[in-house]
Amino acid sequence: MSYQEVKKIYLHWSATSYNWSKPGSYHTVVLGDGTIKRLTAYDQYLSKHTLSRNSNAVGICIACMGGKIWVDYPPTPIQIENMCKEVANLASQLGWSQDDITIKKVMTHAEAAALRDFRKSDAEKASGVSLKTALHRGLPHENYGPMRWHDGWPGGTALRWDLWQLQESDIGGTGGATLRDMVKSYMAGGRFSRSTRISVDDLRACPLHINGRKSLEAYIFTDDSCYAKLADLAKAYKIEIEWNKTNRYVNLVKSNIREPKFSTDSLLLKGYPIVDIFINRSPHSSQPFMQGIIVNNSTWVKVDEFANELSIIIDVAGDFSSVRLGNLTAADGGSLSGTNVSTMIWVKQKTSLRAQPLSERKVVAKGLQKQMATIVPGKYIIRDYQEEGDYFWVKWCDPRILERDGDYIHSDRAEIVVGSGRESSVVKSLAPALS
Numbered sequence: 001m002s003y004q005e006v007k008k009i010y011l012h013w014s015a016t017s018y019n020w021s022k023p024g025s026y027h028t029v030v031l032g033d034g035t036i037k038r039l040t041a042y043d044q045y046l047s048k049h050t051l052s053r054n055s056n057a058v059g060i061c062i063a064c065m066g067g068k069i070w071v072d073y074p075p076t077p078i079q080i081e082n083m084c085k086e087v088a089n090l091a092s093q094l095g096w097s098q099d100d101i102t103i104k105k106v107m108t109h110a111e112a113a114a115l116r117d118f119r120k121s122d123a124e125k126a127s128g129v130s131l132k133t134a135l136h137r138g139l140p141h142e143n144y145g146p147m148r149w150h151d152g153w154p155g156g157t158a159l160r161w162d163l164w165q166l167q168e169s170d171i172g173g174t175g176g177a178t179l180r181d182m183v184k185s186y187m188a189g190g191r192f193s194r195s196t197r198i199s200v201d202d203l204r205a206c207p208l209h210i211n212g213r214k215s216l217e218a219y220i221f222t223d224d225s226c227y228a229k230l231a232d233l234a235k236a237y238k239i240e241i242e243w244n245k246t247n248r249y250v251n252l253v254k255s256n257i258r259e260p261k262f263s264t265d266s267l268l269l270k271g272y273p274i275v276d277i278f279i280n281r282s283p284h285s286s287q288p289f290m291q292g293i294i295v296n297n298s299t300w301v302k303v304d305e306f307a308n309e310l311s312i313i314i315d316v317a318g319d320f321s322s323v324r325l326g327n328l329t330a331a332d333g334g335s336l337s338g339t340n341v342s343t344m345i346w347v348k349q350k351t352s353l354r355a356q357p358l359s360e361r362k363v364v365a366k367g368l369q370k371q372m373a374t375i376v377p378g379k380y381i382i383r384d385y386q387e388e389g390d391y392f393w394v395k396w397c398d399p400r401i402l403e404r405d406g407d408y409i410h411s412d413r414a415e416i417v418v419g420s421g422r423e424s425s426v427v428k429s430l431a432p433a434l435s
Contacts, residue, residue, distance in 0.1 A: 004057075006042055006094055009087055009106045010050045011179060012061040012162045017073055019063065023287065025049055026061040028086060034078035036086060041249060041276050041288055050112055051160075052141040060086060070168040080166060084179055088186040089274050093248060098184045106183065108176040109162035114145025114153060116176070123154045149173040208303065209324045210236050218303055220320050227300040230277070230292055237328045242281075249276040249288065250299060257328065260289035260309040275299050279310075 014020050018032025023039040025048045030036055040046055042058050049059025062079040066072060087106060096105070103117050115123040118139070126134045126143040134142040143156035146164050150173045163175040170178075203219040206226040210216070215236050218228040230250065234241050240253040260279055272295055276288035289309050292299040303323055307314040313326030 004043060004045045004055065006058050006090075007056040007105070008053070009058045009060060009090065010053065010109055010112055011083065011087070011107070011176075012049060012059060012109045013065045013075065014061050014063045016063055016066040018076070020066075021063060026059040028058075028060045030060070030062045030079050030083045030086070032063060032073070032076050032079060034076070034082045036082055038276070038288055038291065041278075042090060043249065050109060051144070053112055058090065060090075074168070075163075075166055080179070081182070084182040085186055087179075087183045091183065092187065093273050098187050101180050101184050101187070103176065103180070106180055108164065108179065109160050110145050110164035110173075111176045112145075113141075113160040114143055114149070114156050115139065115141075116145075116153065120153065127154045127156060146172065204320070206303075206320045207322045209322060211325075211327065218323060221300075226303045226316070226320055226323055227293075227295075228303050228306075230299040230301050230306075233301070233303075233306055239328075248273075249278060249281075250292070251281040252277065252279045254280070254328075258311050261311075262287060262289050263308065277301070 012026060014026075014029065021029040021031060021037040021039065025046065027040045027042055027044075027046060027049075028036060028038050045054065046059060047054050049061070050057060060083060062075055062083050064073045064075045064079060091101060091106070103111060107117060111117070115126055122139055123143055125137050126139045126141070129137075129142055131142050134140075143154060144159035145156040146161045147155040147158045149155070150171050153173070163179065165172050165175045166178060200217075200219055203221065206218040206220050208216040208218040208226075208228055216228050216232045218226050221227050231241060233239075234252060238254075239257075242251040242253060244251065257279065272293035275292050275294060277290050277292055277299075278288050290301065290305050292301040294300075303325075304314060304316065306312070307325055310328060312328060315324045317323070
């Protein structure tokens with residue numbers, strides 16, 4: 001696999017609706033509501049975002065300006081803000097300082113098309129000529145930018161005018177300078193410092209349980225999300241980690257694992273370097289399935305995003321008093337955590353029993369010491385259980401039962417709910433309920 005060394009960042013708009021995000025043209029697209037879609041890793045070459053300028057460059061785009069210009073889909077404030085924050089994060093990741101945020105390194109497509117990073121005399125040589133002639137004159141392309149600029153810069157064919165202005169009332173040609181100032185302001189506040197550290201002693205702990213056991217340390221960060229160390233999660237699920245410090249990405253290696261959902265697009269905690277995370281990365285897989293932040297020289301990830309992407313059952317207490325994770329799902333729908341599959345169940349008293357013929361699913365207790373019996377007609381065998389406060393983790397031999405969230409299994413004395421934790425009335429002992 002070949003990687004590019006990022007030397008320039010080009011900013012675009014898509015000339016579409018607010019919800020457009022198609023891979024292949026831009027590394028990242030920011031939707032109208034500010035959602036950031038990371039479509040391709042920044043260390044990967046894309047050939048379509050900026051004419052004759054794609055090598056060693058990144059294309060970041062806001063989805064807007066389709067339909068009637070400045071009427072149907074004008075750039076939204078949150079789009080512009082989040083695009084600049086993404087650029088600030090990337091610049092910090094590349095080791096750039098505020099002084100590096102110049103037109104030489106960060107520019108709009110309108111500026112690039114007009115050769116604003118060259119001398120004015122060069123732009124004049126590229127104006128009104130063909131691409132072939134411009135190349136012959138030692139320039140990367142002809143001037144295909146806006147026809148006029150507020151400062152008298154040579155006009156082009158207006159084939160591209162992305163972010164020439166950020167709103168219709170702006171002076172034409174000021175968009176790029178405004179965006180660069182915004183990027184600098186985010187970096188200037190220390191929000192994107194490469195050396196940012198945090199003390200976990202100042203954070204609220206969020207107990208993280210995997211298959212019924214308190215396994216890992218997790219904390220509620222300042223964005224009110226639960227984070228855990230990626231290395232700890234990988235170890236718990238027996239996932240190998242490949243660290244690429246040169247290109248700053250992490251590759252998780254695990255055979256027969258289910259394909260990620262690639263649905264993670266929320267903003268990570270601001271103020272920390274970002275790292276792309278892949279799974280079983282190959283030369284044909286350039287899209288990270290999620291991102292992490294580097295805190296105290298460790299990569300931390302949002303626990304809910306990690307679980308969602310890898311199809312791990314998760315239950316989060318409303319006040320983050322605890323987070324419980326199930327097993328890793330295999331590509332064939334089975335479990336990668338052993339023969340028996342675990343899930344959390346809640347036991348309720350008979351008073352809440354729902355109407356259902358008991359003969360269909362009947363649970364019979366064979367003993368009180370971690371021994372459970374067959375669920376009629378015998379397809380599912382309960383192998384073991386573990387009591388943990390008000391909760392019970394039960395191991396089943398057939399993982400398919402886990403796919404039915406909210407499934408009810410009845411006995412004549414209790415009701416067992418499999419899946420989400422929406423039931424509130426629980427008993428503290430499993431044995432009396434099933435005796």
